[in-house]
Amino acid sequence: MTKFLEIDALTMRFGGLTAVDGLSFTVDHGTIHGLIGPNGAGKTTTFNAISGFYKPSSGAVRLRGEVISGLKMHEVARRGVVRTFQHSTLFAELTVLENALVGTHMPFRPNIFAAIVGYDRHDRTGAEARAREALEFFNLAHLADNRAGDLSHGHQRALGMAVAYAAHPDVILLDEPFTGMNPEETRVMMGLMRKLRDDGTTILIVEHDMQAIMGLCDRITCMSFGKWLAEGNPDHIRHHPSVIEAYLGGARHVA
Amino acid sequence: MPKVVPWFALLAALIFLPHVLSFSQQEILVYLAINVLIVTSYRLLTLTGEWSLAHVVIMGVGAYASALLTKMFSVPVPVSILLGGVIAALVALVLSVPLFRMKGFYFLIGSFAAGEIIRLLWKRFREPFGGPKGIKGIDPMPDFSIGIYDFDFFEPISYFYFAAIVVAVCLLILWRIEKSPVGLTFHAVHWQDKLAQAAGVNVRAYRTLAFTIASGFAGLGGALLAHYVGTINPNSFDVEVMVFVLTWAIVGGTATFYGPILGCVTLTILNEVVLREMGFEQARPLIYGLILILSILFMPKGLESLVQKLKPGRKSAVPVERAAE
Numbered sequence A: 001m002t003k004f005l006e007i008d009a010l011t012m013r014f015g016g017l018t019a020v021d022g023l024s025f026t027v028d029h030g031t032i033h034g035l036i037g038p039n040g041a042g043k044t045t046t047f048n049a050i051s052g053f054y055k056p057s058s059g060a061v062r063l064r065g066e067v068i069s070g071l072k073m074h075e076v077a078r079r080g081v082v083r084t085f086q087h088s089t090l091f092a093e094l095t096v097l098e099n100a101l102v103g104t105h106m107p108f109r110p111n112i113f114a115a116i117v118g119y120d121r122h123d124r125t126g127a128e129a130r131a132r133e134a135l136e137f138f139n140l141a142h143l144a145d146n147r148a149g150d151l152s153h154g155h156q157r158a159l160g161m162a163v164a165y166a167a168h169p170d171v172i173l174l175d176e177p178f179t180g181m182n183p184e185e186t187r188v189m190m191g192l193m194r195k196l197r198d199d200g201t202t203i204l205i206v207e208h209d210m211q212a213i214m215g216l217c218d219r220i221t222c223m224s225f226g227k228w229l230a231e232g233n234p235d236h237i238r239h240h241p242s243v244i245e246a247y248l249g250g251a252r253h254v255a
Numbered sequence B: 001m002p003k004v005v006p007w008f009a010l011l012a013a014l015i016f017l018p019h020v021l022s023f024s025q026q027e028i029l030v031y032l033a034i035n036v037l038i039v040t041s042y043r044l045l046t047l048t049g050e051w052s053l054a055h056v057v058i059m060g061v062g063a064y065a066s067a068l069l070t071k072m073f074s075v076p077v078p079v080s081i082l083l084g085g086v087i088a089a090l091v092a093l094v095l096s097v098p099l100f101r102m103k104g105f106y107f108l109i110g111s112f113a114a115g116e117i118i119r120l121l122w123k124r125f126r127e128p129f130g131g132p133k134g135i136k137g138i139d140p141m142p143d144f145s146i147g148i149y150d151f152d153f154f155e156p157i158s159y160f161y162f163a164a165i166v167v168a169v170c171l172l173i174l175w176r177i178e179k180s181p182v183g184l185t186f187h188a189v190h191w192q193d194k195l196a197q198a199a200g201v202n203v204r205a206y207r208t209l210a211f212t213i214a215s216g217f218a219g220l221g222g223a224l225l226a227h228y229v230g231t232i233n234p235n236s237f238d239v240e241v242m243v244f245v246l247t248w249a250i251v252g253g254t255a256t257f258y259g260p261i262l263g264c265v266t267l268t269i270l271n272e273v274v275l276r277e278m279g280f281e282q283a284r285p286l287i288y289g290l291i292l293i294l295s296i297l298f299m300p301k302g303l304e305s306l307v308q309k310l311k312p313g314r315k316s317a318v319p320v321e322r323a324a325e
Helices: A043-051 A073-078 A096-103 A112-117 A121-137 A153-166 A183-198 A210-216 A234-238 A241-248 B002-020 B023-047 B055-073 B077-099 B104-124 B156-178 B181-191 B193-198 B203-229 B239-252 B258-277 B284-298 B303-310 B320-324
Strands: A005-014 A017-027 A032-036 A058-063 A081-083 A171-175 A202-206 A219-224 A227-232
Touching: A005 A043, A017 A043, A017 A058, A017 A219, A032 A043, A032 A183, A032 A210, A043 A073, A043 A081, A043 A171, A043 A202, A073 A081, A073 B193, A096 A121, A096 A153, A096 B181, A112 B156, A112 B181, A121 A153, A121 B181, A153 A171, A153 A183, A183 A202, A183 A210, A210 A234, A219 A234, A219 A241, A227 A234, A227 A241, B002 B023, B002 B156, B023 B055, B023 B156, B023 B181, B023 B203, B023 B239, B023 B258, B055 B077, B055 B104, B055 B203, B055 B239, B077 B104, B077 B203, B104 B239, B156 B181, B156 B203, B181 B193, B181 B203, B193 B203, B239 B258, B239 B284, B239 B303, B258 B284, B258 B303
Parallel strands: A017 A227, A032 A202, A032 A219, A081 A171, A171 A202
Antiparallel strands: A005 A017, A005 A058, A219 A227
16 A cells, blocks of 8 residues: 655755755654654754755655655645645735635636636636635634735734645645644634544644644654654653653753 | 716727827827837736846837738738737747746846847847848838728827727736736735745746736737837837836836836826926936936835825726727
């Protein structure tokens, strides 16, 4: 059986620095998979290599057996792997609805000739319905006509996810989705992610909020200094000596 | 419907305006119609965030192509004007291969270099481009009649009506492109190309698309010009003209569809009519430059920002020239 999303000996070098060093792990279909590690462990670099933002120095990323590493970002997206960004990367000048409409680019590919002669009503209404559905899902529908740049931080994060969700992805890569959210917003968002997973979307998530990660993920991969450190369910990771050591420092001083 | 009233007023104004103007002012009106198309097509390119310095040269490609097609292959003029646009678009498509490896400032300089290469090719090759003297005696539009009006293209009024109709149709197409999902994608590419890519947008393809369409309409504008003036040379499309286009776009503002049109019309009236009438013949470029500096200092968002202040309720106004059809 081919693995769903497989990261195989992924290595990322920047000049003399090896940010990710021979990292391998597998993400199963329909799970929420966490990627954790102390600052500078190479989590975001791994993300960038999976999503096509970087081309790996060596190793491969495979989706259903097909190599997707080295493809351009939009080509990776078209194979069903859509990412969000750290911070509030949005189309700040556009409205919330327009942001979500850009997200529908893949399911409703714009056609310029149809647009000129006005033969694309069907696609436009379909795209708008999908965009509104995505906003509805992330509780943003009432803000549809606001400028995205004017939203509160938590809403901006949610909109970032709505843009990704509007694209009907198979895998969503979430880069620190809970940053800037208050506990209540985090709780609501966790519920939405579980719902997404139950609908069959696979989620790979990088996050610093340990409580959220432990409560949310089915499986967690921990990395440190670019290397694979440990993998397992939240309980396993929570009590894993190497993980504790990586986060809290070497145990030998304590002993 | 009160909404259509302004359009009929504009249509009437455009029909009657040339009759109260002098011969030279009528000629300016023809240039103005063509320049509106140039600056509006230029805006389509700027939607994706890239500013090119090759736009006027591309317009020249359309002019040369149309002129040569009529001269060498006896293509009928209206057809050659359309083909001029198509050829300009194709040249832009080829140019986009190296140019869109660059972004921002580098694209700007790269486009300037590419434009100069084309212009120097015209200068260098007497066959078929006519060298520095360019092409003379380009076929005019053949006269025709539509029943209620006889187009006599010796008269600038006739050519103005013809150009205004062509430009109006082009503006309508450009407007529809901008308001379509394709236009939204252009905006997306401009504001966050990384996020657009993550949504599956082929950013480079969209930049190329905007460049090609904008160039096609610029080429059409150039062809319209060539068959009106009857003579073109490499210097008709040099960087000085490009600076004028940039000025119109900047003074008018590029956030709205009508901004560049407003800039083009206002500055042309100012330059050609007011300053000329006031007898500032020699000092015109000086005053023109001064106005440019002042408008950038005190009106950084362009003339369009004044219009938006005047009517707070309506955000997106419809293009001014559209009613000319």
